[in-house]
Amino acid sequence: MSGLSVLALTGAGLIGLGIYGLLAHAQLLRRVIGFNLVGSGLFLFFGAAGAREMPVDPIPQALIITGIVVAFAASALAVALITALARATGRATLPEESERS
Amino acid sequence: MPEGLADIATIVLTGIGLVFFLAGTVGLIRFPDVFSRLHALTKADNLGLGFIVLGAGFQADDWTQLAKLGLIWALALLAAGTVAQLVARAALRQEGRE
Amino acid sequence: MTLALDLGLDLAFGALILATALAAVAGQGLFRAVVFFITYGLLLALVWARLGAYDVALAEGVIGAGLTGVLLLMAQGRLRRADALADPPARGKLAAALAGASVTAALVWAWFTLPLPQRIDLDAPMAASGVENPVTAVLLNFRAWDTLLESIVLLAALVGLWMLARDAEWRAPLGPGFHARAGGVLSVFGRLLPPVGLIYGVWLVWAGADQTGGAFQGGTVLAAVILVAMMAGLARAPRVGAPAWHAALAFGPGVFLLAGIAMIAVGGGFLTLPPEFAKPVTVTIEAALTLSIAVTLALLVVGPPEQQNGGGT
């Protein structure tokens, strides 16, 4: 197994961890973290695929850079929504199943 | 400087740098309270980075690389000093609140 | 021997990254999760450098470890002040773990079985792109549509964020109204850092035509510099509607669009750069885009307009 495979599999593992965090947590800020783990794991998987031949393929690199910036903008918007929710209702968690109308 | 000597300098200096980093981490793990941990760490890791940067400098091919290395260390020192001061104060004010 | 060590290094990086990600996902407590996520961003930058993707490492380091860190830490502080720090234990763990594990398993299968896609040969188009850094050529020339639309998406995210302001606070300055003790450590740091950061950010854009760097990488560094200056109380956060700031936000996408249209006039077609104009046009768009990216990202971290309750000295 090559070092590149190690990093690609790391990326795959990060996506799994991110999905777990996204689904299991009720606290919304932790869901943002999960979302970011999924995104960066995907980038790593993609980037490792582009690094199988040297020099590293610039097309994935360019797409990943724009992806990182867009993921950040999405996170900033999500965080602003969460803080607005917290200011309005005093909570930053999703309602429990039983509380939903 | 002959190749061999530069390599020896790099090996020795990066080795010393690693020792400082390890010492800083041991301090971070073993010291009993927040403020002594802060103290252990800011000194150790900056000296460590200094030696690593010096060691890398012996392998540099031109002056711009040396200049970048120097700048990296200077910026890291500035950041560490600022952070140590600010976080210590924040910790002082937070005590009892958490 | 060295080959084994090479693999060892990759294994160590992979293990550390997975450990920090696991710690950020599992475990109780928001603050700890946030700090782990910051270290995760830093480690990821190291991995990108390890892969030889230095442009990505630069963007990930600045955004992952710097900007996202500030964003999440400040959000944690805001939730604390709104008494909304409650972090209920994870629920439906088994189903969530199964979902995550199955996606991971599918990707592992894909990595080892799917064929290597044909690599696009960039040697010939690179000669006509006018720049030496292939990442810059892809961003601003070969895939200029993507980049143009992305700069507009960034702007849309910022406008969406501003829309979350309360009516009564609409006229207030953006963000929590940073302040710092005059002559204190933070103020001094805020004075020392921006000049260096400014030079470095501009150099990244300039050098980005031929080596590591470019509009996005330089823009993220400059965003961080603006943010440090604001947090140190050196620069005031603007209000929504401040003309100079609006101009800075629209400058990049605007110049990009105009340059794209101008290319039709010189015979290239929208956003299609003829080789003889490629270099100057690329550098012009990059410079304009850098300014807009820097301001947009900084304001995204600062947040919507907010009434400051006291302490605004």
Next chain:
Amino acid sequence: MTFWLHLIILGLLGSLAGALWRVWVGPAQADRMMAAQLIGTTGIGVLVLLAVLQDWAALTVALALALLAAMAAIGFVKAASSDGAGDPEECAPGPTDARDGQR
């Protein structure tokens, strides 16, 4: 030489793992933050060595990280101050501190 640099990088990563343990156990927020700071400095060291080992372009990344090494910690002290925008050095008891005491 390459052999030695690999060893040093592995050593630095080991030291980094130790700091991660402190992020996990805390107990104070300042503990976690300082450990993250140490991780940042260690990461810069790793990048400097990767520059020697692989390509000097890694120095550009190390420089960016050094430039922004203090950002997260500044965000932390801002968030930890009573109004979320302050500076821990402003110790004169102002209106914000009084409000803080009431909680």
